[in-house]
Amino acid sequence: MSSQKTQLKCIFSPKSKGEIKMVRIKVPATSANLGVGFDCLGLALEQYAYFDFEEAEELLISGCDPVFQTEDNLIYQAFTYTLEKLGQKSRAIHLNIDSSIPPARGLGSSATCVVGGVLGAFALTKTPVDHYQVLQIATEIEGHPDNVAPALYGGLIASFMGENKIYTQKYDIHDSYRFVVFSPDFETSTKEARERLPEKIAFSHAVANQSKLVFALASLASGDGELLQAVQTDQLHEPYRKVMIHEFDDVAAFAREAGACSVLISGSGPSILAIFQEEVPIEKLRTQVSSLQHEWKCYTVNVDLGGAGIC
Ligand SMILES: Nc1ncnc2c1ncn2[C@@H]1O[C@H](COP(=O)(O)OP(=O)(O)OP(=O)(O)O)[C@@H](O)[C@H]1O
Ligand SMILES: N[C@@H](CCO)C(=O)O
Incomplete structure (x- = not known):
């Protein structure tokens, strides 16, 4: 790494x-x-x-x-x-x-x-x-x-x-990765999203998260998308925040079906960041999100x- x-x-x-x-x-x-x-x-x-x-x-x-x-x-x-x-x-x-x-x-x-x-x-x-x-x-x-x-x-x-x-x-981030942002027409304040977090978490969840973080950094640097996919699931904040994001499951399903290695809440939400390798079927994703109730902007973005x- x-x-x-x-x-x-x-x-x-x-x-x-x-x-x-x-x-x-x-x-x-x-x-x-x-x-x-x-x-x-x-x-x-x-x-x-x-x-x-x-x-x-x-x-x-x-x-x-x-x-x-x-x-x-x-x-x-x-x-x-x-x-x-x-x-x-x-x-x-x-x-x-x-x-x-x-x-x-x-x-x-x-x-x-x-x-x-x-x-x-x-x-x-x-x-x-x-x-x-x-x-x-x-x-x-x-x-x-x-x-x-x-x-x-x-x-x-x-x-x-x-x-x-x-x-x-x-x-480092391997140059095979492509980043897609899904940004909805509704807001979430960071303060409110932090208030959703529990005061205590299970020991096993903390261990799982820290182990995955080490491998997530390695897979982002090496371009091992399969490894990135294996370590994407967070247990510290995402389970508590997903519920605040209307249509999260729909957007995540579209991104996963389109081949995303990782689908994440961006910051404290409600935007969603999907990480792909090589081709991103952006037009298909745009068509899919346009069928949802909320208006979702969907675009590829490079790393600054x-x-x-x-x-
Ligand atoms: N264009 C802007 N002009 C003035 N203030 C802004 C502007 N954009 C953001 N802000 C300030 O930032 C606040 C939003 O911050 P908040 O931490 O809730 O969200 P975020 O920074 O967009 O999300 P996150 O921290 O999860 O990435 C607004 O309430 C406002 O105070
Ligand atoms: N780490 C912060 C980022 C948002 O400011 C959070 O998730 O609450």
């Missing part, structure tokens, strides 16, 4: 002396958990949110649902939280959001907002920063690193919160390898 330490390279180092009036930040969507990697694994996807930060006389937020156009906006909150950390005064900005990542669908929309806001603050104040600093602040805001780490580094990332440090590790950045 191939893994590398994530690098602490500088992502922003101001070159010019003049003021920066406007910056654009790009952040990928992420699919957390990948089944047996609950609260630990996340995969960055080539589906993006763009955030433009511009100095302004007063706060103006555009490009998102009016409900998010207030001071409570998560991107603005992450921006001001970071300014405070940097010892800088809060400032008015024009924030424009151009995101193809729907909120509360299990595709890491909140992590894009947090990473975008943190990076926006460093960039607009011309403060040099490396990945680890962004990871630390973004994790403080988001509460866990499993979405923010892949959003920041790109690729398949495992993360773990130690006592005084956040550990991240990048794992670059992570977040300043455009």
Whole structure:
């Protein structure tokens, strides 16, 4: 299995002396958990949110649902939280959001907002920063690193919160794998999905999950789709969350019949991530999901390898 330490390279180092009036930040969507990697694994996807930060006389937020156009906006909150950390005064900005990542669908929309806001603050104040600093602040805001780490580094990332440090590790994904997202017209909040989890789980379930996780990482790296299929079933979160996802069983059955090695809840749901090898009968899948009561978007998506950045 191939893994590398994530690098602490500088992502922003101001070159010019003049003021920066406007910056654009790009952040990928992420699919957390990948089944047996609950609260630990996340995969960055080539589906993006763009955030433009511009100095302004007063706060103006555009490009998102009016409900998010207030001071409570998560991107603005992450921006001001970071300014405070940097010892800088809060400032008015024009924030424009151009995101193809729907909120509360299990595709890491909140992590894009947090990473975008943190990076926006460093960039607009011309403060040099490396990945680890962004990871630390973004994790403080988001509460866990499993979405923010892949959003920041790109690729398949495992993360773990130690006592005084956040550990991240990048794992390879074999190029024979193809990823399909099924994203419905209804939302699930992460908070609600976490409230569904039991306080205690059976010892045998914990053992099964940790054993499968080791093999899941190996099969993702080696391209052994049969092994990936054998270790896909999670016993820590999916059984409790599937019931919140209308038509989960129908979508999963379509994906499995079409040859998916693995069908997983993306993040805390309700989107579903299916992993195929080689050909994906995408038109057939679209026709099948169009027969369901809810509207399901169904698309193939590549793994993002670059992570977040300043455009
Ligand atoms: N385009 C956006 N503009 C403003 N706020 C947004 C936007 N997209 C997401 N958010 C914020 O993120 C919240 C959704 O976060 P939540 O953790 O519930 O879902 P998610 O991040 O999409 O899913 P998951 O964490 O399971 O991948 C919204 O309530 C809102 O605060
Ligand atoms: N690991 C998190 C990801 C969603 O933010 C969960 O499943 O609740």
